[in-house]
Amino acid sequence: MNRLFACVASLLLTPALLPAADTVLTNRVLFIGNSYTGANNLPEIISQIAASRGRVLAYERAIRGGASFEDHCTKFGAEALIASGSWDAVILQNQSIQPVKDPTNMFSFGRRLCDAADDIGARKILYLTWAYAGPRDFMTNQLSARYSPRDVDILPVMQDRLNEAYGQLAYDTGADCAPVGPAFGLSRQMHPEWRLHADDNSHPGPAGSYLAGLVLYATIFRDAPTGATTVIQLPAEGTDAAAHARTIQIDATQALTLAEIARASVTNDVTSRRISKHPLANTTAVFTFPSLPQTLQARASDIRDTPCASLYYPRNYETNRAFPVLIHLNGGKGGDGRVPHEARIVSRERDFICMNLPLFKDELEPLRPDGSNEWSRLFIRDEDGDVIWAAYSVMLSNLFAAVPNIDRNNVFLGGFSNGGHVTAVLLNRRDLSVTNYATRFFFIEGGMRWTNAAPLARTARVIVLQGGKSGGREWLRRMYSNAVSNGVPAEFHVMRDTDHGFGREGRRMLRTWLYANLDTGTPRAIPASRPAASTNDLxxxxxxxxxxxxxxxxxxxxxxxxxxxxxxxxxxxxxxxxxxxxxxxxxxxxxxxxxxxxxxxxxxxxxxxxxxxxxxxxxxxxxxxxxxxxxxxxxxxxxxxxxFAMPYLQADLDRFIARHSGDRHLAVHQLCTTHKGRAAERIHAGNLDGEPAHRVLLTCRHHSCESMASYVLEGILDAVLAPTEDGEWFRANVEVLAIPFADKDGVEDGDQGKHRAPHDHNRDYEGESIHPEVRALRTLVPEWSAGKLCVALDLHCPYINGKNNEHIYLVGSGNQRIWNEQCRFSRILESACEGSVPYRSAGTMGFGSGWNASGNFTPGKGCSRWTSELDGMRMSASLEFPYATAGAVTLTPDIARAFGAHLATAIRRYLE
Ligand SMILES: [Zn+2]
Known part of the structure; x- marks a missing residue:
């Protein structure tokens, strides 16, 4: 929160950073969101604020209870709705916890909505929502249960994570961010008496909606809402508007403060990240450890989550000096390891590399029906030590390896409550492996079972912080005394502002101790183990x-x-x-x-x-x-x-061929000799007896850089050769001819291959071909076909990014008969992919749309148009498989191969 205060202070002093007020007086705005937008009729509040400033907000609402961006895209037709109006701006509000739980999903559907707004030239404004004020009763809330239940541990970092997710989406899409959530956080500190949340700790109360309205007004109109109305007339819900008007009245001075907060908040974290001195400064890196066991938090919350640990580079990070490390372990379930939140607060985001690790536990007692062991079952004990260290040794070695300039003399590790117990358990282990990393330990309201102090005499330092607000709690003094009597330099302090907690006083004490115990006696600018690399070695x-x-x-x-x-x-x-x-x-x-x-x-x-x-x-x-x-x-x-993407080269093809060597259903021949004297392959697979019922042509890498297409081709051929029903059918009925590298020199030499002068391989199917592979193919195929070639697919990858290039699609033919067949094949392919690889028939790019227009083919005829004109051809198409992203899915060679197998299934169903 210090960050936000600093942010306010600097912006109040420098109003020039606020977007210049322009003369926009009327805005037509579409609100897409859920009850966070609908509660208290937020659009109407903004409209009344605008009216009081002499402006007009004309709005429509697309509000669906509990809806996420995904729901709006897939169930409620939001993209069509955006396209249907001439909006000046579209306000986008996602489900309240989804940005924290599944930011990837938010990014992919948020981008779709932003793309739709781009298409009509509307501004995109992200309505950055707020953290819950306290635990919600997730067990009785079915909508929230979708996003994992009872997750109270997330609350302290929820706002940070919301800021990161919305900030990232804004950064990626060029959207503006209306930072309502940060304004909530700030005003809860400055005016804790304001009731911004409703009683459910989640939805906005009237004051919360009013604050949201001010922030959104400032963002929509680029106008500071100074002196805006403080009296809002709204119909009470479910009643006659005129008869039951309700007034939200907020003190005028307070409203002005709110307005200033709103003004000051029109910025986001991304900006500060971009201007930081070192590119890593003020960034968090999250490390995932899919092979480690589930964390305590995941198990205790009955969810599955990839174990994570995180590392934060302080604001003054640079690479030419060594930085100490502060590792803080949370209490309770321990969190999910994704945010080193507490360490950032204690260190004020300066001078220390901050780390957070989740907690692990060996045996976890089931939750009793009456809930009586809800917390006691979480307690970390010595018998959990092996499981914890097995995970921590992996996590710490990876985190430490990621930073070349860690000051290994100054690594501090400790935690609050259960995190303190973990610290004690690690120190009680006989091998004391943890001291290979840390030699300074802190216990905050936890760790009372630490007994193994003697081996740490003279090498370690310790601080124990105990809550003492109500007095008389001396439960940690014994472990402290034991440490001292064993010769460990230790401090003991009572935090008078809390009992079982960690507040302002404790943080100040810990911070003081950190700096007092920084060992600067043996200055090591860069750890000695770092190789003495010079630019000459690079x-x-x-x-x-x-x-x-x-x-x-x-x-x-x-x-x-x-x-x-x-x-x-x-x-x-x-x-x-x-x-x-x-x-x-x-x-x-x-x-x-x-x-x-x-x-x-x-x-x-x-x-x-x-x-x-x-x-x-x-x-x-x-x-x-x-x-x-x-x-x-x-x-x-x-x-x-x-x-740029995952390459696929001759060596990969050789590996594929070797994998199937000896298979009589696979034959590799030479297609031709390339310009540069290489042998280009043609691969025959399936029924090679000479009398198949059908022939199928697969071509690939007409554009040599389009490497992901090759993994799809492998998937199809694997399926043809596999001991499956599909494979048996192919081997009985189909001969497949595959050209793996239509531009082999380009593949091996690492050319772009696209838009070669005078024309590339996929514009070489007209007149005299200039590329040997194409020339050979045009001679071979009609002969080989013998009238049985009925399906041809030319495999490509699309452009680098953008909405037409982040899903898998067929390129529609300008020939009506072929187009009808493409549509039928596409529907079959969609059903073959169901539940596996995201392929949507609706994504087919019709001829005349996108880049698929005759003007784009003037340099020459492409492969798929040429095959569509061959005798007997039923279905021929180019297929675009993206380099990295399809819908919400990150593409990999394995997914590309899986998609290839679905293509084989679809070809079979299409021909049967
Ligand atoms: Zn291409």
Whole structure:
């Protein structure tokens, strides 16, 4: 909260940061939300505030109880509603807890709504909601149960997480953010007497809706609501409006304060992140550990969650000096590890790398029906020590490896209540492994069973903080005395502002102790174990198959690079490079020719390109003026590859062929020799006896950079060869001809392949072909077909990002007969994909829409148009499989292969 106060102070002093008031007097606005928008008729409150400032708000409401962005998109037709009106602005409010529980879902559907607003040129305004005022009775609330029950541990960090989710969506989509939630948090501190929440701790009361109205008014009209009306006339719910008018009256002085808060709040965290000195400063990295056991919180709440730990870089973070670490463990169920909230507050977000780990427990007693053991069953005991340390040793080694400049002499670990018990349990373990990481320990209202103090004499330091508001509670003094009598330098303090809690006084005491116990006696600017790397050791290159990069310059830890366009006319986005000699360093890679980072961040490989994963977007700075990503090389990262997407090269194809070697239903022949003398393959699969009922043609990589399409092709061929019903049917009835690399030189050389001069491989199906692969294919296929070729699919990947490029789709034919067949095939494919890969028949791009128009084909005929004109062809199409994102799903090679298997199923059902 200190952050918000600072924010208010600075903005009140610098009103220029507020968007300039313009002359907009009327706004037509569509509200999309749920009861947080509907309660007290918020749109009408804003309308009355606007009227009192001489402005007009014309509005419509799309309000559905409990609805999320996803519900609005999939059930209530919000995109069509947006498209149907000439709105100046669309206000978007998501379900209250979903941004915390499932931000990925929020991002994908929030982006759809923002895209719809972009299509009609409307402003997008995100209505950033507030944290609950206290626990809700989740057990009786079916809507909320969808988003996991009884999650009281989330409350202290709920606002931070809401800010992060809405801030990220605003950042990604260019939407404005109306920070109602931060204004709630701030006014609850400044005016705790105001009742902003309704009795359910969730919905807004009249004052809360009024505050929301002020903030939204300021954002919609870009006008400070100073002197706005404080009297709102609203119809009481469910009654005749005129007869039962209700007045919300708030003291005028208070309203002015509220207005100032609203003004000051028209900013968001993202802005401060963008202007911070170091790209990592003031950012949180969340580490996931899918192979670790479920956390105590997940088990006690009956939910499943990927175990996470988090690391926060302070505001004054930089890489040229070492930083101490503050690890705080929460009480109760311990939280989900995603936010180092308490450590940030204690350290005031300066000087310390902050970490948070969740709690783990061995045996968890079931909850008794009467709830009498609800809390006692959570207590961490010595017998939980092995389970906890097994998880912590993995988490700590990863977190510590992520930061090259940790000051290992100054690592502080401790916790509140149950987090204090965990600290005690770790210290009671005989091997004391925890001291390989931390040597300073704090206990806040917990840890009374710590007995193993003697081994820590002279090496550790300890502070014990005990609540004492009501006096006479001396329950932790014994462990403190035991520590002192064993020679451990220890302090004991009573927090007089709380009993079982951790408030302002305790935080101040802990902060003082932290700084007093920073060991500066042996200054080690950078830990000695860090390799003495100089820029001479650092090597960045593209000298391997598929490689593509131009290194412009290296400026310390900042590398400036751009994609190599070669013979591509215009702009494209493929790159793939290798970094060696960077172990232990943190490097930022800046791209100098526009943003070429995909929707899931760069792909990364640690084994010379055999296996790939997505780096994610946490360390990506996708700003238009300086797109970049940062990577902290671990000590074992001798050689790391980064690429725009997951590459698929000759070596991958060879692995695939080797996997099926000896299978008589697979034959690999040479299609032709390429320009550069390589042998391009043609693969035959299925019924190779010469008398199949049908023939099917699959082509791939007409655009050499479109690597994800190759994994789809593998999936189809795997299905044809698999010991399944589909496989048996194919091997009895179909001969498949697959061209894995229609532009083989481009694939191996790492070309863009798209828009080659004078034309690329997919515009080479007219007149005399200039590319050997295409020339060979045009000769081979009519001959091979023998009138039995009835299905042809040309596999592609779409553009880098954007709404037409983040779902899987068929490209519609301009030929009506083929189009009808495409529609039928598409419906079959959708049902084959059901419950697995997101494929929507409705996403098919009709001829004449999007980029799929005749003007785009003037440089020459494409493969799928050529196949659609072959004798006997029933269904031919280009298929676009995105590089990284399909709807809400992050794409991987495995998902692409699974989709390929569904394509095989669909082809079978279509032909049967
Ligand atoms: Zn393509």
């Amino acid at each position: 090597r960045i290159d593209a000298g391997f198959p598929g490689g593509n990069i131009i290194v412009e310059r290296i400026d310390g830890d900042h590398i400036y690079v751009r994609q190599d366009l070669r013979d591509t006319t215009g702009w494209w986005f493929y790159w793939n490079f290798r970094v060696q000699g960077a172990a232990g360093r943190t490097l930022t890679f800046h791209f100098t020719n526009r943003n070429v980072i995909g929707t899931r961040g760069p792909a990364v490989s640690f084994d010379d390109g055999a296996a790939w994963s997505w780096l994610g977007t946490d360390m990506v700075h996708a700003v238009a003026e300086d797109p970049s990503f940062t990577y902290a090389f671990r000590r074992r990262d001798d050689c790391v590859r980064f690429a």
